[in-house]
Each structure stands twice: as C-alpha cells, then as structure tokens.
Amino acid sequence: MSNGPTITDSAPWSELTGHPRYAACLVAAREGDRRALDAIVVDLSPLVWYVARAQGLDHTVAEDVVQTVWLTLLRNLHAVAEPKALAGWLITTTRREAARHRGGADRVQPLADDAAEQLVSAEGLPEDEVLRSDRDRSLWRAFNRLPDRCKELLLLTVVAGRAEYDRVAQELNMRRGSIGPTRGRCIATLRGFLTSEGGTS
C-alpha cells in the first residue's frame, strides 16, 4: 500500500495548500480519518465564521450557524459532490443556514446586485474599542458605513481570498460578470467614507 517510507506523523495533505489540501482532507475524512477532519475544521472555520458574520448575525447565533454547518458537513461527508469545491460548499451552506436564522427561510440574496451599494446598513459591527490607531478606527468606521451587501462582498473577498476566491465565487449564485464592477464600486464607496472619516485612502 505504501509507495515509500512514510514519516509517522505526516499526512498525505500536509504538504498541500488550498483546494487540493481540502480535497485530500475530505477524501481521507470519508475514510474515517479524524485528523483530516480536524485539519479542515482548523483551516476553514474562520471562513465559515466570517461568512456567518457577514450575514449580520450576532456572535451567539453566528456560532450556532458555524457549528450547524460543520455538523451538516459531517453527516454529508459523502454527499459533497466535488471535494475540491469544499470551501464553496461551506460558503453556500453557511449563507443558507444564516438566512434561515434571520427568518428569511431559504432566501439567499445574490451578492452582486447592481443595487448592492445603495442599500443601507442595518447594523454596524462592534468592537470599536480594540482598534488602537486612528487609521484602524477610521477604516473600520468607514467599512461599517457600507451597505450590508457591500460589506458582505468585501468580507467574502477578504476571507475567501485565502481560500482561493476565484473558485469559491463560482459556488455563489453571483452573476460573475457583475462581481468585479460591484466590488469596484464598493471599494470606491469605502474610500469615500474613509476620506470623510479623516483617513487617507
């Protein structure tokens, strides 16, 4: 079975990053390898957390959603059709579960809507106090003035960037062609707010 010397602690995915790593972990997890499952949880929980937060959920409900998503994965290990699309599956499942908690049943709004930057933000994210520098505070305030869906698009860009955003974006029901322009407008709006908050953009 082995095709060479194996270091006791090395796992087939340990040298991999990004989607090939998640895919290798998922395949091993299906065979009952708990370490593989652990590795996915460690790698991708921040992604799931920020996707839930980007849906406007408070900390308590966001963590409920995060755990529900992981439990849902656990019982569907064999049902995730394409292991390489795991990050995308997690994002989709998280947004769906978050929508359910917000009382919107299964209605998930598409992200890249032309009107995205015109909707008004319902609630800003807290923890203003931990930001020590003026620059951090200005940027955070500017970010929180953005409409919710702008915030979500930028948050996803930022957190999923580390999970290879390009592939992940395909998993969302975004109109691909409108993501770039919408994001551009959101960033421009952010910059405008940042200037008015006294920061340089």
Next chain:
Amino acid sequence: MSPTESPSGNSPAGGHPVDLGLPEQDARLLAELAALLELADPVPDGMTDRIRFAMDLDNLEFEVARWQRDGELVGAAGVRGSVAPDTITFTVGDLTVMVSLAPATNGNRFDGWLVPGGPHTVEVRVEGHDPATATADEGGRFVLEEVPKGITQIVVHLAGQRARSVVTPTIVL
C-alpha cells in the same frame, strides 16, 4: 509602520492574500481590511475546540437541531458562556425539546420535555465528562439529576420503527 500586515493566509501562490487582479491600491486597502477584521471581529476563543467536540460523534446518521434563540430566550441565553440560561429549547422538524435548568450540587439539574413524547433516549454530552443519559416517559418528560457545567451537546435517540438521532450544536452551560 506597516499598516498592511497581511494575515498569515494559506495563499497558495505565497503572495498577497487578496490577489484578484485588483488595482494595487484596492488590493492594499482590502489587505488592510483583512488585518483589521481579525483585530476587530476575531474568531471566538475556543470555537474550533467546540466544533471538534460537537463533531466527535460515533454515529453519523443524525439530524442537526437548531437552538431557539428568539424572544426572551435570547435575553436569557444570549451571551454564550457568560450568562447561564435557565431554559433552553431546540427544534428539528416536528420535534421540540425544552429543558429547564436548576442549580445542582455539581452542575445543573435538567428537567426536560420532548414533543411529541415517547420513550426517547436523551444523551447529554459535556466536554471532559462521561455522557449522562435519561429516557423520557410516554409524555416526553425526562430528568437528569446532575449534569456538569461546561461545553454541552444534547443528542436525542428517537424511539420508533425508524431509528433517528438528533444532535445540537454545543452550548456553554
């Protein structure tokens, strides 16, 4: 100073965490935002451990229940781990489980009620302890005299012709 200290991502190219072909100044602003996010809205302490505990299940044939956190329940149970709730409720499909908690010598007494009732087995898992189990009576009532406090998950094994299990996300009691 370096305002764009990039979070240590597993960026496969080893490059910028936000490499989407954006104009450089946009990419820089988003990288700054990424660093800020981890500062202003960090992933909760211990969340990964709680997820692992929740997933440490032998039988993978289960349905996931949802905690009900609306109405006054949010007031009671809203702040995870800081204010202990006195009633917790979860639902899945047509099943609702309510548990009222009362202080016991070493933890909490659970007085629970399952709807619809039946001789279902309720297993309470608390991290670092052996699971406590009770069987509900025909009316769906069950009692656990003493459940240790901590990271808690409830698993219900539903009696009936078709065996079903229901698990909750963890809650800190």
